[in-house]
Amino acid sequence: ASSSVSPCDERYADWLTDREQFERMDEPRYLQGLHVLCLWREKEDGPVFLEAQLNGIREENPFLPELPPDVIDADWGAFRKHLQYLLHFTKATNEWGNFHLKQPFGLFEPGGRRLASTAEVLDAQLVLLFEGGQWFWPPVRVGYVRALPGTTYELKTVSVQPVVFLVRGFLREEECQTIIAMGEANMSESPIVPMDTHHRDKATKEFRTSTQARLESSESPLLTELDHRISNLTRVPVHHNEEVQILRYRLGEFYAAHTDNFDPQYYQNSVDYIDKGHRNRLLTVFWYLTNVSQGGETLFPRAHALPQPEDMHSCEKGLKVQPEIGAVLLWYSLRPNGNSDPNSLHASCPVQEGMKWSANYWVWNKPRDVQVALPDADYDDEYGGESSVAEGDTVPQNNVSATFENRHEHPVYLSALEPVLRSHPPALSATMKLGSIRLLLAWAFIFWTSGSFKLVESPLAMTNSTNETANRIVEEVVAQRLHADMEEISSIDNPASENQSGSNESTAMQGPGELARNLEFLLIKVAQLEAVAEMQQAKLDEQTKKIVSQEDRIQSLEKKVNGEGQKSAGAFVETEHKDAQTRLNEATDVLKNVMLKHNRQRQKGMLHERHRSGLKGSGSEKEAEESARWNPLDLVPKQIRSPFDKLVDGFQAAADKAHWLATNTVDTLELAVNILSRGFTDFGANCHGSNAPSIRSFDQHGLRINFGNLRCELSLMGQRTELFNFNFGERAIPLPSHPMQLLAAGNIVGLLPGQLQQIVGGDIMGLMPHPMKLLGALDCAGQADVVQCLGFKIISDIAPLNFLTRLGDIFKEFIESFAKLASKLVAQAMKGGQSLLQTAATTEFPSVGKEAVVHHRGPNLVITKHSQKMPGKHAELLQKMANLEEPKPPAAVKWSFEDYGPETQALVTQLLVSFPFGARISTCAGHILKVQLLNGAVS
Numbered sequence: 001a002s003s004s005v006s007p008c009d010e011r012y013a014d015w016l017t018d019r020e021q022f023e024r025m026d027e028p029r030y031l032q033g034l035h036v037l038c039l040w041r042e043k044e045d046g047p048v049f050l051e052a053q054l055n056g057i058r059e060e061n062p063f064l065p066e067l068p069p070d071v072i073d074a075d076w077g078a079f080r081k082h083l084q085y086l087l088h089f090t091k092a093t094n095e096w097g098n099f100h101l102k103q104p105f106g107l108f109e110p111g112g113r114r115l116a117s118t119a120e121v122l123d124a125q126l127v128l129l130f131e132g133g134q135w136f137w138p139p140v141r142v143g144y145v146r147a148l149p150g151t152t153y154e155l156k157t158v159s160v161q162p163v164v165f166l167v168r169g170f171l172r173e174e175e176c177q178t179i180i181a182m183g184e185a186n187m188s189e190s191p192i193v194p195m196d197t198h199h200r201d202k203a204t205k206e207f208r209t210s211t212q213a214r215l216e217s218s219e220s221p222l223l224t225e226l227d228h229r230i231s232n233l234t235r236v237p238v239h240h241n242e243e244v245q246i247l248r249y250r251l252g253e254f255y256a257a258h259t260d261n262f263d264p265q266y267y268q269n270s271v272d273y274i275d276k277g278h279r280n281r282l283l284t285v286f287w288y289l290t291n292v293s294q295g296g297e298t299l300f301p302r303a304h305a306l307p308q309p310e311d312m313h314s315c316e317k318g319l320k321v322q323p324e325i326g327a328v329l330l331w332y333s334l335r336p337n338g339n340s341d342p343n344s345l346h347a348s349c350p351v352q353e354g355m356k357w358s359a360n361y362w363v364w365n366k367p368r369d370v371q372v373a374l375p376d377a378d379y380d381d382e383y384g385g386e387s388s389v390a391e392g393d394t395v396p397q398n399n400v401s402a403t404f405e406n407r408h409e410h411p412v413y414l415s416a417l418e419p420v421l422r423s424h425p426p427a428l429s430a431t432m433k434l435g436s437i438r439l440l441l442a443w444a445f446i447f448w449t450s451g452s453f454k455l456v457e458s459p460l461a462m463t464n465s466t467n468e469t470a471n472r473i474v475e476e477v478v479a480q481r482l483h484a485d486m487e488e489i490s491s492i493d494n495p496a497s498e499n500q501s502g503s504n505e506s507t508a509m510q511g512p513g514e515l516a517r518n519l520e521f522l523l524i525k526v527a528q529l530e531a532v533a534e535m536q537q538a539k540l541d542e543q544t545k546k547i548v549s550q551e552d553r554i555q556s557l558e559k560k561v562n563g564e565g566q567k568s569a570g571a572f573v574e575t576e577h578k579d580a581q582t583r584l585n586e587a588t589d590v591l592k593n594v595m596l597k598h599n600r601q602r603q604k605g606m607l608h609e610r611h612r613s614g615l616k617g618s619g620s621e622k623e624a625e626e627s628a629r630w631n632p633l634d635l636v637p638k639q640i641r642s643p644f645d646k647l648v649d650g651f652q653a654a655a656d657k658a659h660w661l662a663t664n665t666v667d668t669l670e671l672a673v674n675i676l677s678r679g680f681t682d683f684g685a686n687c688h689g690s691n692a693p694s695i696r697s698f699d700q701h702g703l704r705i706n707f708g709n710l711r712c713e714l715s716l717m718g719q720r721t722e723l724f725n726f727n728f729g730e731r732a733i734p735l736p737s738h739p740m741q742l743l744a745a746g747n748i749v750g751l752l753p754g755q756l757q758q759i760v761g762g763d764i765m766g767l768m769p770h771p772m773k774l775l776g777a778l779d780c781a782g783q784a785d786v787v788q789c790l791g792f793k794i795i796s797d798i799a800p801l802n803f804l805t806r807l808g809d810i811f812k813e814f815i816e817s818f819a820k821l822a823s824k825l826v827a828q829a830m831k832g833g834q835s836l837l838q839t840a841a842t843t844e845f846p847s848v849g850k851e852a853v854v855h856h857r858g859p860n861l862v863i864t865k866h867s868q869k870m871p872g873k874h875a876e877l878l879q880k881m882a883n884l885e886e887p888k889p890p891a892a893v894k895w896s897f898e899d900y901g902p903e904t905q906a907l908v909t910q911l912l913v914s915f916p917f918g919a920r921i922s923t924c925a926g927h928i929l930k931v932q933l934l935n936g937a938v939s
């Protein structure tokens with residue numbers, strides 16, 4: 001598009017940040033929604049060139065959108081709209097929905113003056129665009145010192161994540177004293193703004209113990225002057241300020257970690273006041289009015305890439321700023337795009353010596369007076385007026401397609417790995433019940449702690465909810481926990497020695513613990529997938545690096561040859577070949593570590609966490625009771641292990657199946673990818689060969705009960721294995737002479753001599769309902785009937801027999817739950833799935849107008865691709881992935897999800913997709929296929 005040499009490089013120095021400055025790896029490493037635009041002309045009245053450095057990051061090859069000549073002459077509204085279109089940003093990236101309430105983006109010249117016309121933008125040459133609408137000082141790097149234009153003050157960057165500046169000597173000492181004196185006359189206990197769930201007084205004492213005073217600026221010329229001094233510092237107008245809050249911390253007083261802005265999630269009671277989150281505290285200018293001899297630091301516990309702390313009162317880790325009289329600390333609670341920044345979490349550590357006087361000066365992103373209009377509101381029609389998006393809507397999900405835009409003059413190559421197509425067997429999700437989730441957890445607990453039964457004391461009523469979303473979230477929490485566990489493998493110090501102790505411990509198990517142990521191999525399967533997926537991801541990362549460096553090389557080569565001989569990036573890409581044995585070894589190593597970790601945790605009794613605490617209170621007692629009955633281990637009292645020893649024998653046979661594992665591991669990358677893309681579509685279990693206990697005969701000799709047999713097998717990835725096959729056989733139970741008498745006396749045990757008595761041990765009284773109740777529930781005619789009925793009743797109601805009769809069902813549920821979990825884990829492992837598509841570059845796009853080419857043809861999916869011009873009209877952006885969570889893709893390929901309205905349908909139909917289950921693209925496009933069509937705007 002441009003042969004022009006950009007004069008922008010030297011203009012960027014004070015406004016952009018190198019990606020390395022962002023230490024966090026768990027979130028985007030850039031400043032969301034802060035874009036630096038450079039505009040220039042080569043000759044007067046010549047075309048205007050535009051270069052954009054997106055999200056505050058310095059890129060070697062900045063985005064070079066083409067600015068059509070008529071845009072320069074267009075009115076402000078049209079110019080803004082076009083800019084938004086060129087830069088692909090949208091309000092829909094905001095976390096709070098309700099896009100019509102989000103303020104319009106803002107354009108500023110480098111010093112912070114708001115620009116209000118196309119001419120001003122052209123004059124400015126360098127322009128900062130903030131999607132959140134308000135000026136935001138770019139932090140550049142830690143240690144960077146920026147002189148505040150027209151003043152003697154300097155903003156020194158003390159942190160980039162969160163963005164924090166220290167301004168020394170902002171207040172004179174006499175001013176500090178005056179302010180303290182004003183505050184002192186008005187002190188009261190510091191409140192917090194309680195969340196909906198907080199009990200006001202209690203919460204306050206727990207979180208904040210200082211005293212405070214609010215001062216109206218109008219009361220004092222000094223405060224009025226400070227309003228302006230601060231507005232000049234923040235470049236946010238005075239009328240965005242909240243009244244200053246003077247704080248006094250005496251010995252031991254503190255403020256636990258918190259953020260200053262309001263997340264609507266926690267402030268439902270006042271969500272209208274805060275425009276559902278879009279009217280919020282943007283930044284804090286925190287005044288230090290005294291020195292503090294010891295303690296009293298302002299702490300940012302998430303700085304230096306630290307995780308969200310568990311203890312909000314801890315002052316151990318993070319960035320600490322020592323109070324210094326006259327200094328102010330400026331930090332942003334919102335990101336430049338208007339979203340909240342969780343890294344802005346901060347606290348006041350307890351004062352250990354002396355007294356701390358300080359003050360909060362909060363600046364909002366919108367004027368405090370709700371009547372005051374926002375700048376550029378008139379021109380903002382993205383979701384304005386009668387909104388096309390209903391209140392509370394999140395990003396629309398339909399008709400999502402992926403656009404790849406080639407920003408280079410040479411062809412760009414894209415390749416997609418096997419499409420990520422996850423299908424759960426339909427029956428699975430359809431029949432999944434709450435009970436299964438609970439069982440799943442119970443099972444997970446058994447697994448972690450096998451040998452110890454206490455973990456199932458409390459059945460895990462997960463949600464008791466029919467709310468699908470709630471259930472899904474709960475399931476995800478579970479899946480994530482297991483996933484996180486697996487990820488922690490690096491914490492193992494000495495694998496070899498731990499391995500041994502791990503196997504000793506396993507001999508102590510018995511009963512259902514053994515069952516759990518035999519189920520363990522299911523988890524091994526997942527662990528294998530994890531391992532291989534991790535390897536795969538690592539490999540892809542490696543390739544990305546290679547491609548990026550090759551791209552750079554090509555570009556510099558091309559520059560040298562001055563446009564001659566267009567080379568394709570793909571030609572330079574080498575795929576790394578590792579021999580099968582190496583890959584197998586690597587996979588095995590990772591897997592070993594995962595399993596060792598599990599052993600270690602079992603040994604140490606870790607993972608006993610109760611999920612319950614966070615989730616209780618949502619259902620009725622009755623439901624809880626109902627579900628409790630479904631927990632198999634509840635039905636097994638500790639005192640009667642003996643029948644379970646028999647079970648153990650049966651299961652022991654299954655243990656021999658362990659070699660099934662050894663011979664059927666997922667040992668190749670290919671197979672793993674296959675699984676990852678297919679999901680566990682054939683994961684299944686059945687216990688069809690099982691027979692429930694039944695009464696064979698009843699006569700004067702007594703009762704003959706067939707205790708039935710249990711046979712369960714499962715299948716996975718085309719393989720089938722019998723898990724166990726255990727026959728309990730028939731037993732004769734002689735009848736006592738006067739059953740009815742015994743029954744009436746409550747002596748049920750006497751009624752059940754012989755084998756059955758042995759099975760239920762001496763504990764049957766405690767296990768079953770009162771005998772009369774039991775009897776009363778039966779509709780039995782004669783004496784003989786009574787006994788037979790009772791026999792049935794016993795079998796169906798009394799542990800452990802009822803356990804046996806239901807074992808098949810229960811087992812099936814285990815397996816189904818597990819399959820679901822496993823699929824989720826796979827999904828987790830594949831979370832980087834999109835990056836797969838961004839990664840490699842091996843095939844070429846046809847040029848515009850040429851026929852579509854088949855990009856991929858697999859058993860499940862065929863992708864064809866073609867190039868076409870970008871639609872001429874303003875495309876409504878649905879979702880811009882680059883801004884949501886993924887780091888911006890390197891080098892040539894930018895991609896985003898967009899909606900072209902009705903055209904999308906047309907695009908989508910150009911994908912020829914066939915699913916094995918007959919599903920159609922129109923129904924699956926939204927959630928199964930993340931990336932659909934490649935729409936290259938090739939110049």
Ligand SMILES: O=C(O)CCC(=O)C(=O)O
Pocket residue numbers: 247255260286296297298299346347348349358360
């Ligand atoms: O006292 C400090 O250092 C921080 C106080 C604070 O964060 C607040 O009052 O919101």
Ligand SMILES: [Fe+2]
Pocket residue numbers: 258259260346
């Ligand atoms: Fe605060």
